[in-house]
Amino acid sequence: MTHSSHRYHITTFGCQMNKADSERMAGVLEEMGFEWSEAPDDADVILYNTCTIRDNAEQKVYSYLGRQARRKHEQPNLTLIVAGCVAQQEGEALLRRVPELDLVMGPQHANRLRDLLEQVFNGNQIVATEPIHIVEDITKPRRDSNVSAWVNVIYGCNERCTYCVVPNVRGVEQSRTPEAIRAEMEELGRQGYREVTLLGQNIDAYGRDLPGATAEGRHKHTLTDLLYFVHDVPGVERIRFATSHPRYFTERLIRACAELPKVCEHFHIPFQSGDNEVLKAMSRGYTQEKYRRIIDTIRRYMPDASISADAIAGFPGETEAQFENTLKLVEDIGFDQLNTAAYSPRPGTPAALWENQLSEEVKRDRLQRLNHLVSVKAAERSLRYQGRIEEVLVEDQNPKDPNQVMGRTRGNRLTFFEGAIADLKGQTVPVKITEVRAFSLTGEQVQLAATCGN
Incomplete structure (x- = not known):
């Protein structure tokens, strides 16, 4: 079924695996006709993709959930999902703590989001945490970056x-x-x-x-x-x-x-x-x-x-x-x-x-x-890096300075330099490093002159 006017929101905690899972689940929701909503309060489907590595991540999930659970009392058609590692670990216990939840699903079930949601829309409350053989993944993720x-x-x-x-x-x-x-x-x-x-x-x-x-x-x-x-x-x-x-x-x-x-x-x-x-x-x-x-x-x-x-x-x-x-x-x-x-x-x-x-x-x-x-x-x-020329793959505009773009060196250093994102996104650009900090660099684009034969 398609959901033409419906919106979804995903909040991701934790590791890169979780980010990758969230991107896959976003891909599934968009195939189902949902549109991304920046604000959780405007979304009809809210998914928290959780992480158990750090205590505070778990506490945060519970505080976010409480807020949305209250909203559900006014908007009964709101769908609440907890995915990821907290879901896997807590399983049924999550439902006992937050009975407003519609779906609790472990990380291995990310690819099954569509059929699990179909069951939810048919009125079921579901816990999917049993181990499964990984399903080869055919949905196309909605990637956060396009570089x-x-x-x-x-x-x-x-x-x-x-x-x-x-x-x-x-x-x-x-x-x-x-x-x-x-x-x-x-x-x-x-x-x-x-x-x-x-x-x-x-x-x-x-x-x-x-x-x-x-x-x-x-x-x-x-x-x-x-x-x-x-x-x-x-x-x-x-x-x-x-x-x-x-x-x-x-x-x-x-x-x-x-x-x-x-x-x-x-x-x-x-x-x-x-x-x-x-x-x-x-x-x-x-x-x-x-x-x-x-x-x-x-x-x-x-x-x-x-x-x-x-x-x-x-x-x-x-x-x-x-x-x-x-x-x-x-x-x-x-x-x-x-x-x-x-x-x-x-x-x-x-x-x-x-x-x-x-x-x-x-x-x-x-x-x-x-x-x-x-x-x-x-x-x-x-x-x-001071004074060196580094190859920077441009990913995005610097959110703090629209005149700058940012990208990474091969060594994964975040590097900022002046330029227009429209021209440079996805390009690998030689950048001369002018300023070094502990975790990032600033530089200027080098125009590589054509070498003459002398």
């Missing part, structure tokens, strides 16, 4: 990190076939996308669940093989991938990134802690020495590569000395960017039940010290 796009390559995660709720909510690893991934990328290339980020919760595990090995006995579907398989897709100029796990990060992968011109010299490899005992308690399966070796190998092949990561401060039982090992790692490596969080206990994870939780003060204090060091180091790393 760079996400492509999922593997769903789920088989790791069992003791702080993380992802395996419970996103299920076991399921890789898409190289052919399906390449076909999606070719379609994006035809539509004018210039950059594709290959996504997986644990992308280095890609292909382990696909059948087949080579004559040498090596698995023939690894992330490295996938990069070789897709790197020449027409129209796509840049390829990135995330998120990596140090346990599976190979020299062969690093070599492929150095060899393939379209693959950006940008690596996102979470380390979580710089202390071996803490890493063991987290069940991460590597040591800080191994992590440092990976970074050394990357820098041997690509001295200028930019490296970002995730880290947790205040994990249960972390001593001051152990936390200082994290600071030391950050000091020594010099990350271009680091996503940090104070540990927060997630329901259904082993670490949440441990007795040795740290106080909020200690966690807050460590997080602040870590964040301070991160910005000092990021500012130092930025200095290398």
Whole structure:
């Protein structure tokens, strides 16, 4: 059925996987005849795509829901949906807490939004959180950018990190076939996308669940093989991938990134802690020495590569000395960017039940010290760009200055420069960097003069 005058609104919390899921669900709703509404209060269908990684995200969902649930008492035809990881984890409990909800659906059900909604419009209240085999995705996402796009390559995660709720909510690893991934990328290339980020919760595990090995006995579907398989897709100029796990990060992968011109010299490899005992308690399966070796190998092949990561401060039982090992790692490596969080206990994870939780003060204090060091180091790393000419792929207008456009360098630095978005969107432009900050750059467009023969 089509909904000609109806509007939808989606609010997304959390990771890139969630953003990708939201874009797919927006695609489904638009196919059903819904139009996007910026304001939730003007929408007939409101969908919250939720994340359980951080406590406050969960609390926010509940406060937004309360507001819309009250509105539903005046407008009974309002449809309220909670999707994503909170939905998966809470399931029926969400309905008990907010009986006004129409649909609670886990992340694996994003592709089924249409038939789930049909059931809702027929008067049913639905909880869809049972594990399913991933349905190959045919709907076209409504992408937030029309220059760079996400492509999922593997769903789920088989790791069992003791702080993380992802395996419970996103299920076991399921890789898409190289052919399906390449076909999606070719379609994006035809539509004018210039950059594709290959996504997986644990992308280095890609292909382990696909059948087949080579004559040498090596698995023939690894992330490295996938990069070789897709790197020449027409129209796509840049390829990135995330998120990596140090346990599976190979020299062969690093070599492929150095060899393939379209693959950006940008690596996102979470380390979580710089202390071996803490890493063991987290069940991460590597040591800080191994992590440092990976970074050394990357820098041997690509001295200028930019490296970002995730880290947790205040994990249960972390001593001051152990936390200082994290600071030391950050000091020594010099990350271009680091996503940090104070540990927060997630329901259904082993670490949440441990007795040795740290106080909020200690966690807050460590997080602040870590964040301070991160910005000092990021500012130092930025200095290398001063006066350099960087290739910037233009994505958008600078929201704070209409005379400027913004885009990213191959190393994923946000860069601003003067120019008209109408002329430059989707173009890769040489920009001379005139101003460096910890997390972004400013520059001016370089007109490359034609070289004469003298």
